[in-house]
Amino acid sequence: MIQTIRGFRDILPEETPMWQKIETIAAEIFRNFGFQEIRIPIMEKTELFARSIGEATDIVEKEMYTFPDRKGDKLTLRPEATASIVRSYIQHKMYAADPVRKFYTVGPMFRRERPQKGRYRQFYQIDAEVFGIASPYIDAQLIQILNELFKRLGLSGLKAHINSLGCPECRPGFQKALLEFLSARKDVLCDNCLRRMEKNPLRTLDCKVPACRKALEGAPTTLNHLCPDCSTHFDTVQSTLKAQNVEFVVDNTLVRGLDYYSRTAFEILTTALGAQSAVAGGGRYDALVQELGGPQIPAIGFAIGFDRLVHIVEQLEQEKPKDGPDLFLVALGDKAMENCHLWLSQLNLSGLKAEMDYSGKSLKSLMKRADKRNARNVLIVGDEEIKTDALVLRNMETRTQTTISMDDPVAEITKLISNI
Incomplete structure (x- = not known):
């Protein structure tokens, strides 16, 4: 009997109603905020992800499904959606008439991670991207959209963790301070961290090895090295979230896992099932459109872990008292x-x-x-x-x-x- 590949799975008929319910609610909110649906290929040239995500990331180094086609060109099953949407935005010159565009997409992504409960090699994301708006108000709006979506799905204990990763003007000062800090601890860092110190010191802050995490306690933070513009931008994000009654906490350890992020980075966590669990994350990537061959256009986006969100909502539905007769x-x-x-x-x-x-x-x-x-x-x-x-x-x-x-x-x- 032929079975599914390890880390891949079927979503059976009894499961699909919950997926459809979440998609419907998400699509309604996106439309209300002016987003349009875009559908992108599941396969791209490997260079797209290597250039956008970053060669020193775990995704590019270890997790991508990459293979040559018959002509020898290297192709990759998409590990995330942002790079593909940026590529489409540039390729079709969507910025020509008006650079401001808002897109969302829903679909499968592929990463060769270790399969475990709730984590698959083919997993699904709900993704949203905004192009052409540099204002910090749009950063706060995206966090508000996520907060509203999760509230409508019945999630409780919602809190946004936010940080600023700075910009090309203030990042070098931070990286220098971080590199000096890391150099004094080389003897206790893992091989991955030692390698990443040379390529992108910021990536070391994302290491999950317990010894490295302990060694990184007290490391310099981006917030202490922000330039005046980045500092003002981040202050406005915070004041806007307060005005929108969105619960948040400033988390200076939050760096996200991809190289293209700048300025605002965020994750949404929930205590709906007791333990704190991240259900979405994103941030600003103002240089990525230009880095991939387009004009200088600011952008920001987020991705929701669809599989994890379905699991949480299903658990909450089971805990609800069933609707019975009067x-x-x-x-x-x-x-x-x-x-x-x-x-x-x-x-x-x-x-x-x-x-x-x-x-x-x-x-x-x-x-x-x-x-x-x-x-x-x-x-x-x-x-x-x-x-x-x-x-x-x-x-x-x-x-x-x-x-x-x-x-x-x-x-x-x-x-x-x-x-x-």
């Missing part, structure tokens, strides 16, 4: 069954979501059935209740009981349940 009628005996059936139709027509079981089982069995259906209330109707003109309405949440008369039970029940 009333479940328990009929004990033939006369009770006859009355309950008539009342059921009237209750449904009055606007209440009412159900009953026609099996004629015992009170205990029917109460279990009502509980399984998550009924808010149960009306118990038996020969004794009819004889004494005292039907029993039980609130399943409070476990309190109310006596209902046979005179006009539908009106009385409707009034009581509507007021609960």
Whole structure:
């Protein structure tokens, strides 16, 4: 039997409704903020990702699916979407009429990482990019869009972690200070960090090796080396987020994993499932369009880990109390069954979501059935209740009981349940 490749998976029919739900909500928010959908190839020339992402990154060094075609050209399955969207923006001269463009895309990315729970070699992202706007207000707006999307999906404990990575004017001073700091700790750094010190010292701050992370405690931060323009830009991002009531924290250890970022970098974390978990990240990349052959046009974007987001939303859906009927009628005996059936139709027509079981089982069995259906209330109707003109309405949440008369039970029940 042929099975899927390790790290790849099928998204089965019972799973796709959740994916469609998230896509629909995301698309609605994007449209409201003026974004248009773009669909890009899953394969590009390797040079595109090597030049944009950075040759000293884990993605380019270890994780890309790269192979030669029949002519010997090196091709790569896209590991992320930003570079492809920038390439499309340049190739089709979308900047000619108006450099300001907003795009979003949804689709698979490919990285040869170690497969584990929630992490796949073919994974999915929701990606958004804005071109032609240098203002810090757009940085804050993208973070606000993410915050709103996650709120609509029911995520709680949302907090943006933000940092400024500076610009070509102030980055050299920071890199010099960082290199001096790293040079004094060469003996405890891993081989990857030693190699990256020469190519891009900033990449060492992204190392996950425990010994390196400990050695990097107290390292210089970009925030201490920002030029006046970068400092003003970052201050405006913060004040705007406060005005938009978006929770955030300044995290000077946040560098993101790609070389093209400058100025604002951010991640969105949630405590929806208890432990803090990152669900999106992005930042500004003002030099990338020019570096890939286009004009000098500022840009910023973000990517959402779709697989992780689906997992979180599914877990939250499972924890929610299931939507059950307003009333479940328990009929004990033939006369009770006859009355309950008539009342059921009237209750449904009055606007209440009412159900009953026609099996004629015992009170205990029917109460279990009502509980399984998550009924808010149960009306118990038996020969004794009819004889004494005292039907029993039980609130399943409070476990309190109310006596209902046979005179006009539908009106009385409707009034009581509507007021609960």
